Every structure is written in structure tokens, then in C-alpha cells.
Amino acid sequence: MSEASAPGKQPVIIxxxxxxxxxxxxxxxxxxxxxxxxxxxxxxxxxxxxLLGPSGSGKSTLLNLLAGLDRLTAGNIRVQGAELAKMDSxxxxxxxxxxxxxxxQSFNLVPTMTLADNVELPLRFAEFPRAERRxxxxxxxxxxxxxxxxxHKPSQLSGGEQQRAAIARALAxxxxxxxxxxxxxxxxxxxxxxxMALLEQLNSQMGVTVLMxxxxxxxxxxxxxxxxxxxxxxMLAAEVAQ
Amino acid sequence: MTRxxxxxxxxxxxxxxxxxNALTTIGIAVGVASLVAMMSLGIGLQRFANHQLMKSGMFxxxxxxxxxxxxxxxxxxxxxxxxxxxxxxxxxxxxxAKIAALPGVEEVAPEVRATAEVEYAEHTNFTMLAGLPxxxxxxxxxxxxxxxxxxxxxxxxxxxxxxxxxxxxxxxxNLIGKKIVLRYAHRQGGGAEGFQIERRQKSFTIVGxxxxxxxxxxxxxxxxxxxxxxxxxxxMDLMQPADTQQLVRAEPAERTYSMLTVRxxxxxxxxxxxxxxxxxxxxxxxxxxxxxxxxxFFAVLDMFLGIFGSLALAVASLAIxxxxxxxxxxxxxxxxxxxxxxxxxxxxxxxxxxxxxxxGLFGGVMGVILGWxxxxxxxxxxxxxxxxxxxxxxxxxxxxxxxxxAAVLFAIMVSVVAGIYPAARAARLDPxxxxxxx
Numbered sequence: 001m002s003e004a005s006a007p008g009k010q011p012v013i014i015x016x017x018x019x020x021x022x023x024x025x026x027x028x029x030x031x032x033x034x035x036x037x038x039x040x041x042x043x044x045x046x047x048x049x050x051l052l053g054p055s056g057s058g059k060s061t062l063l064n065l066l067a068g069l070d071r072l073t074a075g076n077i078r079v080q081g082a083e084l085a086k087m088d089s090x091x092x093x094x095x096x097x098x099x100x101x102x103x104x105q106s107f108n109l110v111p112t113m114t115l116a117d118n119v120e121l122p123l124r125f126a127e128f129p130r131a132e133r134r135x136x137x138x139x140x141x142x143x144x145x146x147x148x149x150x151x152h153k154p155s156q157l158s159g160g161e162q163q164r165a166a167i168a169r170a171l172a173x174x175x176x177x178x179x180x181x182x183x184x185x186x187x188x189x190x191x192x193x194x195x196m197a198l199l200e201q202l203n204s205q206m207g208v209t210v211l212m213x214x215x216x217x218x219x220x221x222x223x224x225x226x227x228x229x230x231x232x233x234x235m236l237a238a239e240v241a242q
Numbered sequence: 243m244t245r246x247x248x249x250x251x252x253x254x255x256x257x258x259x260x261x262x263n264a265l266t267t268i269g270i271a272v273g274v275a276s277l278v279a280m281m282s283l284g285i286g287l288q289r290f291a292n293h294q295l296m297k298s299g300m301f302x303x304x305x306x307x308x309x310x311x312x313x314x315x316x317x318x319x320x321x322x323x324x325x326x327x328x329x330x331x332x333x334x335x336x337x338x339a340k341i342a343a344l345p346g347v348e349e350v351a352p353e354v355r356a357t358a359e360v361e362y363a364e365h366t367n368f369t370m371l372a373g374l375p376x377x378x379x380x381x382x383x384x385x386x387x388x389x390x391x392x393x394x395x396x397x398x399x400x401x402x403x404x405x406x407x408x409x410x411x412x413x414x415x416n417l418i419g420k421k422i423v424l425r426y427a428h429r430q431g432g433g434a435e436g437f438q439i440e441r442r443q444k445s446f447t448i449v450g451x452x453x454x455x456x457x458x459x460x461x462x463x464x465x466x467x468x469x470x471x472x473x474x475x476x477x478m479d480l481m482q483p484a485d486t487q488q489l490v491r492a493e494p495a496e497r498t499y500s501m502l503t504v505r506x507x508x509x510x511x512x513x514x515x516x517x518x519x520x521x522x523x524x525x526x527x528x529x530x531x532x533x534x535x536x537x538x539f540f541a542v543l544d545m546f547l548g549i550f551g552s553l554a555l556a557v558a559s560l561a562i563x564x565x566x567x568x569x570x571x572x573x574x575x576x577x578x579x580x581x582x583x584x585x586x587x588x589x590x591x592x593x594x595x596x597x598x599x600x601x602g603l604f605g606g607v608m609g610v611i612l613g614w615x616x617x618x619x620x621x622x623x624x625x626x627x628x629x630x631x632x633x634x635x636x637x638x639x640x641x642x643x644x645x646x647x648a649a650v651l652f653a654i655m656v657s658v659v660a661g662i663y664p665a666a667r668a669a670r671l672d673p674x675x676x677x678x679x680x
Contacts, residue, residue: 069582069673090586097584108579108677112258124247125584169583 014081016177016209017043017066021075024061035061037233038075045176048203048210050220053230059213060181062230066211067102067179068092080176097126101170101208105182107162109154115141115165116150122172140168144198160191167198171208178202180212184219196223243589252596259569263597266558266565267605273555274609274653278641279616280551281649284544286617286640291536301509304516304528306341306502308333330523332498337524341504344518346511351375352499354475356482360468361423361443362410369406370465371426371480373472377505389418389450392471399470400424400446404453406467417448424468427481436489439481446470555653559660562601566594566664570671577668578676587669594665595658602657606650613649614641 024036036058043049053059064070065077068084076085079099087095096102109118119137128136141147144164154162163183170178180199184192200223202208214220220227229236256263309330331337342350354373359366376395392399400422407414410422423445430438455465484500504519506512512530519526570577577590617639625635 064674067582069677090588093581093584093586093589096582102582104677108575108582110576110579112576113254117254121580122583124251125243125580125586125589127244127247130244130246173584 014045015042015078016045016047016080017041017211018078019062019066019075020077022062022065022072022077023074024058024065024070025073034233036065039230039233039235040075041228041235043209043211045209046203046207047226048200048224049212049226049228050224051211051213051228051230052215052217052220054215057230058233059230061233063102063179063181063211063213066177067100068096069102093125097122098173099175100177100179101167101172101175102179103163103166103170103181103183105185107154107159107166107186109162109166109169111154114151114153115146115157115168118154118165119169119172122169126173128173136172140172141165143171144168158191159187160194163187163191163195164198167195167202171202175208177209177211180210182213182215184214184216192219199223243585243592248592248596249600251593252600255569255573255593255597256600259565259572262565262568263601266561267601267608269558269561270555270601270605270653270657271608271612273552273558274606274649275612275616276554277548277551277652278610278613278645278649279620279639280547281544281645282613282617282639282641283620284540284547285642285645286638287543288540289640290636290638291540301512301529301533302506304504304506304512304519304526306333306504306519307500307525307527308337308498309523309525330525333500333502333524334498337522338499338502340522341502341515341519344515346506346508346515347504348507349375349377349505351377351472351503351505352476353501353503354472354480354482355466355500356426356475356480358468359425360410361425362417362420365410367406367409369467371424371468371470371475372466373475374401374469375472375503375505386454387450387452388415389448391450393449395471395473396477397449397471398444398446398474399449401450401452401469402448403455403467403469404451407448407451414451418451420448421445422448424470426478429479429481429485437485442478444478555656558605559656562598562657562660563663565601566598566661567667569597570594570664570668573668574671574676577671578673581671581673582677590671591665591669594668595661598657598661598665599654602654603650605657606653609653610641610646610649614646617641 019039019041021038021040022036023034023038026033026035039058039062051059051062061070065072065084066079068087072085076083078084079095082095082099084092084095109115110121113121116137119140120133123133123136138147138150141150144167146161146165146168149157149161149165154165157165163186167178178199183195183199187195196219199210199212203210212220212224217227338350338352341347351373356371357368358371359368374392376392379391387401388404389401392401402410402414402417404414407417411417423443425441425443427439428442430440452469482500484498488498504515506515512528516526516528516530577585580590581587621637621639624638628635
């Protein structure tokens with residue numbers, strides 16, 4: 001539960017993410033499962049961090065809490081000043097829409113929609129002006145190298161292309177925080193590297209804070225500037241990678 | 243999410259499950275069609291019945307009597323404590339003028355009835371003579387009259403009832419244009435002390451033959467064999483039954499009428515005039531009273547037809563619930579994705595409502611067209627049958643624009659109500675669970 005300072009280059013004033021004894025407990029009959037147990041940590045703006053741990057360690061649950069998909073049982077999480085514990089479901093939806101972007105191991109593109117439609121979906125929920133939507137979608141797809149595939153269905157694409165499209169969708173409303181749940185888990189190493197390179201580029205060029213869940217320490221060591229370790233719902237230690 | 247986005251997404255979702263949504267929509271269409279067909283049958287029948295009754299012209303007429311007149315005692319008078327005969331004013335010329343001044347009244351004609359003897363071709367027939375008001379000229383029951391109506395309100399012309407005319411000539415049509423002599427009791431002088439009665443006679447030209455009784459033969463009204471213009475009859479000073487009544491009363495009074503026939507410009511004013519006359523403490527009676535029960539019957543009939551028509555729509559609404567619940571299960575993951583990228587619970591709910599409403603809209607429009615076609619088919623069949631019976635064709639089913647619009651709105655409403663449960667279920671989905679679901 002120690003708090004690590006951000007790596008050297010720039011001093012951090014406002015943290016992007018601040019978890020304060022964040023907890024998520026489940027009731028399984030008589031027993032209480034402490035999926036996330038009083039986790040406290042801070043992510044600086046523009047940081048690229050990896051969240052490591054064995055399966056069942058609670059890293060995905062923590063990511064869902066950060067994504068506003070799951071509700072805290074206790075504690076609080078602050079993302080860019082917004083307090084998740086105080087939000088109602090409407091405010092959380094707004095938070096997911098505008099403040100965070102999320103990508104998944106299984107991409108989670110809507111299979112019946114074209115890539116363009118998939119990328120447009122968060123813009124629809126955000127009531128992004130219709131006149132500018134087409135350009136925005138094109139710009140997002142071009143940014144991940146898929147401009148020519150806009151009218152393709154996900155099933156017509158490789159896994160790497162699908163994950164890049166998912167990244168484009170996650171960035172649609174220009175979130176400050178990108179959460180990635182095992183983004184390369186379903187990809188071969190070449191596609192995996194492409195996706196990681198894209199994430200790294202987003203982090204370094206656009207200043208998007210990235211938190212990536214992975215069980216692959218090598219991947220974490222290679223791309224993340226910091227690694228957080230979880231086991232049994234608790235944050236073990238935060239260490240600076242590289 | 244904007245409405246346009248909502249319906250774009252709904253349309254996309256419906257295209258993705260084309261067969262299922264089409265079948266459900268057809269289900270709604272069949273439900274709406276049965277409702278429209280039933281309702282249009284009710285409306286058509288009511289219009290048909292009203293039309294038949296209106297033809298008689300009775301609805302434009304209110305009959306006014308005085309409660310003083312013992313012959314006009316209302317059977318229900320005892321049940322109505324406010325109906326005191328002594329408070330009812332006399333039905334004299336003053337009352338006639340007062341009623342004539344009511345808005346919408348075209349003419350107030352006193353009833354004139356007397357026994358008379360008709361002489362034609364040296365044969366005499368004893369019969370009933372009555373005045374026919376000038377305003378009756380437009381009456382539809384006179385439509386089938388042979389010959390013509392009186393040429394003026396004071397003409398010395400007569401219209402004969404056909405059966406009576408047959409007594410005068412085996413071929414009654416020949417009578418038109420011929421002269422008859424009427425012998426009648428003439429009241430000479432007036433005043434409280436008495437009057438004289440003497441026999442007089444007057445020559446009339448026959449102008450028309452009548453099959454039906456005017457006013458559909460209502461009560462005793464105008465049930466006579468020979469009709470002359472009311473004004474002519476008044477000028478003849480016929481001895482009236484009310485005259486003896488006036489004579490025997492201790493207090494001298496103006497000459498009164500046994501009944502006034504009040505004719506309205508249109509049937510819509512009848513109720514107001516009837517009420518106004520009742521407020522003057524007269525007895526008033528119109529066919530509106532008689533049709534009240536008929537109108538109630540049609541209201542009940544419409545309700546039953548509506549309920550039976552709605553049954554199919556109720557079944558269709560279950561199909562909507564089923565279709566949407568299936569869609570929620572099938573699109574669980576998609577709902578999870580939408581929530582993960584920023585859809586709120588209400589966005590998800592609204593998408594399902596939009597899908598339900600879209601099915602309702604298409605089903606409603608299809609149903610109205612289908613219902614109209616069913617109506618046409620029934621009309622066609624009924625008219626073929628009427629044609630075989632050598633009867634004029636009738637529009638039995640009628641789909642007015644308001645019914646079409648109401649049916650579509652109702653279909654949308656029912657669909658949205660059917661969407662409440664599936665939409666709430668979709669909105670309640672936990673995104674974490676839904677995303678885990680493969």
C-alpha cells in the first residue's frame with residue numbers, strides 16, 4: 001500500500017487516478033469475498049502503468065471499478081478529480097462516456113456493426129454533433145491505421161485490427177484515462193506488439209494515462225514505466241519498471 | 243442520446259433480427275386490423291341506424307303539451323314531485339310566441355285536428371282532418387309522396403293518405419288536381435260564456451298522396467287521413483277538443499292548443515330547445531328521448547366490439563414482450579458493451595422502447611390498411627347480398643380518419659407498454675456480468 005512517486009521527468013501535481021482504500025466485496029452465501037480489499041494507489045497524469053497479478057488476484061475487478069462499470073463497496077476512487085463513490089448510475093454512465101476509455105481482451109466490438117458504426121457508437125451516446133461525426137470517425141480509424149477498413153465487419157478483420165478498432169472506439173470522446181484489460185491476451189506476438197506500440201504512442205504523443213492489466217511480466221517490463229502488483233485483492237507493492 | 247440516433251439504432255437492431263421482428267409486427271398488424279374492423283363495424287352500423295332514423299325528420303321536432311291538460315298527463319308525473327300540473331302554464335298564443343323565440347326554432351305549429359266529412363264524386367266519407375305545418379315540407383318522410391306539397395302556407399290544398407284516397411278512387415293517382423269538399427264543425431264567436439258551432443264546407447284541391455304518416459306516426463300526432471296547411475286549418479276555426487275544456491273552466495282563459503309541434507332548423511338544437519321548453523314548465527317530448535336508449539345500446543355495442551377487437555392486439559402485445567425479452571437475452575453482451583462505452587441505463591431502456599414503438603408504428607399502419615381492406619370485403623359481401631334482395635347498397639363499415647389515427651397511436655402505445663418489462667430488464671443488466679457472458 002505504499003505510494004510510489006512518478007518517474008523522474010516531470011513533477012506530478014494533480015494525479016490522474018487516486019484510489020483510497022478502494023474495496024469491492026461480494027457476498028457468496030455466508031462468505032464475503034474480498035475481490036478488491038482497501039487498495040490505495042495513485043497514477044500520475046500521462047503515466048503508463050501495468051497492473052500485474054495472478055488470476056483471481058482482483059486486478060480485473062479493480063479495473064472495472066476504475067472504469068465505472070462496478071460499484072465500490074467502500075473507499076473511494078478519484079479520477080481527474082471526479083469521485084466515483086459519490087456518483088449515481090447516470091453520472092457513472094457520463095463518466096464512462098467522457099472520462100475513461102476501455103479496451104478488452106476479447107475486443108468487444110459489436111459484431112453486427114461495421115468498424116465505423118462501432119467507433120461512432122460512443123459519439124452517439126455523447127450526443128457528439130452529427131455534422132462532425134463522420135470526420136471524427138475517419139480521423140480515429142486513420143489514427144489506428146484502419147481508414148480503409150471502415151465499412152468492414154469485425155469478423156472480416158484480424159485480431160490485431162479488431163483490437164486497434166477497439167482502441168479507436170475507446171478514444172472517441174478523447175478520454176484522459178485508457179484502461180486496458182489484457183489487451184494482447186488474444187493476439188499473436190506480432191499483432192500484440194503492434195497494439196502495444198499503438199498504446200505507447202498514444203501515451204507518449206497524446207498524453208493519455210494508460211493502465212494495463214496483464215499477467216505477463218515481460219510485457220509489463222517492456223512497455224510500462226511502472227508496475228503495480230496485486231494478490232488476493234490487495235495491492236502488494238508498486239515498483240518502477242525499467 | 244438524440245432521438246435520431248435512438249431510432250437509427252433501433253432500426254439497425256430490427257434489421258438484424260428481420261424475421262422475428264417482421265412476424266411480431268404482422269402480429270400487431272392482425273391485432274390492429276381486427277380492432278379497426280370491429281370498431282368500423284360499430285361506427286358504420288350506428289351511422290346506418292342514425293341515418294335511417296334521421297330520414298324521418300323526427301329528430302328536428304319537439305312536441306310540447308301543457309301539464310294542465312288532463313289528456314296529456316304524463317304517466318310519470320307522480321314520480322316527479324316538481325311536475326305540478328297547476329304550475330304548467332296554458333298552451334296559448336303567448337306560449338307559442340315564447341317558444342318560437344327560442345334559438346334554432348324554425349316554426350311552432352299548433353296541432354289542429356278535427357273530424358270532417360269529405361265529399362268527392364257524390365260520395366261522402368267521414369274521416370280525420372289535421373293541419374300539416376309549412377315547415378314539414380322538407381321532411382324526409384314526405385320524400386316518397388306522390389304529387390307535391392302545398393304550394394303555400396295558406397293554400398286551400400289537401401294531401402290525402404293513400405289508403406283513404408283508395409276509397410275515393412280505385413286509382414288514387416288520378417285524384418291529384420281534383421277538388422274535394424270538406425264539411426267541418428266551425429266555431430263561431432269566443433269568450434267565456436260560450437260559442438256556437440255550425441257546419442261549414444270548403445273546397446280543396448288534392449295536391450299529393452302520402453304513404454306514411456308525418457313524424458313517423460308518433461303517438462297520436464297528426465294521425466289523420468286528410469291534411470291541409472296548418473294556417474289554413476287555423477283560419478277555418480275548426481272546433482277543437484280543447485275548446486270544451488276551456489268552456490267548462492270557471493276562470494275564463496285564452497283559447498289554448500292541445501299541442502304545439504316545434505320544428506328546429508337542425509336536429510342538433512332539439513335537446514337545447516327541449517330543455518328550454520321544460521324549464522317553462524311544459525311537457526316536452528322528442529324522439530331524442532326515444533333514441534337515448536338506442537344510443538346507449540350502440541355505446542355498449544362499440545365497447546364490446548372494441549374489447550373483442552382488442553383481444554388480438556393483447557395477444558400481439560405478448561408477442562412483443564416475447565420478442566424483446568429474446569432480444570435482451572441475445573444482445574446481452576452488446577448491452578454490456580454499450581454500457582461500458584458510456585450508454586446510461588435510460589439510453590438502453592430507450593433503445594428497447596424505440597424498437598417496440600417502431601414495431602407498433604409499422605404494425606399499426608399495416609393493421610389499419612388490413613382492417614380497411616377487411617371492411618371493404620365485408621361491405622362488398624353485404625352489398626352483394628343486399629343487391630340480391632333488390633335493396634340499395636349501404637356502407638356498413640366505415641373507417642374514419644380519427645379511427646385510423648387512433649388505431650396507430652393505440653398500437654404504438656400498446657407496444658411501448660409491452661416494452662416496459664424487456665426494456666427495464668435490459669437497463670438493469672450489470673455490465674460486468676454482461677461482458678463476461680459469451
